[in-house]
Amino acid sequence: MKKTTLFITSAIAALFFFAACKNNQASAPGASTDTTGFAQFQQWQAMNAEQEAIEAAAAQQSTKRSTNKNSNSGTMNSSTTNEAKSTKKKGWSKAAKYAVIGGAGGAVTGAIINKKDRVKGAVIGGVVLGAGGYIFGRSQDKKDGRY
Numbered sequence: 001m002k003k004t005t006l007f008i009t010s011a012i013a014a015l016f017f018f019a020a021c022k023n024n025q026a027s028a029p030g031a032s033t034d035t036t037g038f039a040q041f042q043q044w045q046a047m048n049a050e051q052e053a054i055e056a057a058a059a060q061q062s063t064k065r066s067t068n069k070n071s072n073s074g075t076m077n078s079s080t081t082n083e084a085k086s087t088k089k090k091g092w093s094k095a096a097k098y099a100v101i102g103g104a105g106g107a108v109t110g111a112i113i114n115k116k117d118r119v120k121g122a123v124i125g126g127v128v129l130g131a132g133g134y135i136f137g138r139s140q141d142k143k144d145g146r147y
Contacts, residue, residue: 003116
């Protein structure tokens with residue numbers, strides 16, 4: 001009886017948790033108004049990207065070197081282009097960190113709560129809190145711009 005009560009309570013809590021995390025922005029009545037100036041930011045960003053493209057094209061034209069040599073072998077043309085280096089993200093994402101922390105904490109908590117079958121309690125607790133940690137970490141990664 002205690003096992004089924006604990007399982008049902010955990011399932012209901014998980015359902016409430018996932019229902020609370022649901023994003024309902026599409027149904028919000030004032031979702032179409034831009035109160036933070038995001039449209040202006042996008043316009044500014046497009047203008048900067050266009051300006052950078054023009055500057056890059058001008059820089060590429062000034063760095064091109066062509067040499068013509070008259071010899072027995074013909075004409076030789078040489079040109080160089082510089083490409084930007086992409087930065088590789090290092091380390092764990094917050095989603096991975098919080099999923100591991102939540103899974104470990106949930107396993108310990110589940111094993112402590114379920115005294116009759118500690119393995120089952122650890123598995124359930126690890127899965128539930130691991131998923132919760134992942135969801136929270138994923139939202140933090142989105143705020144930081146990692147995803």
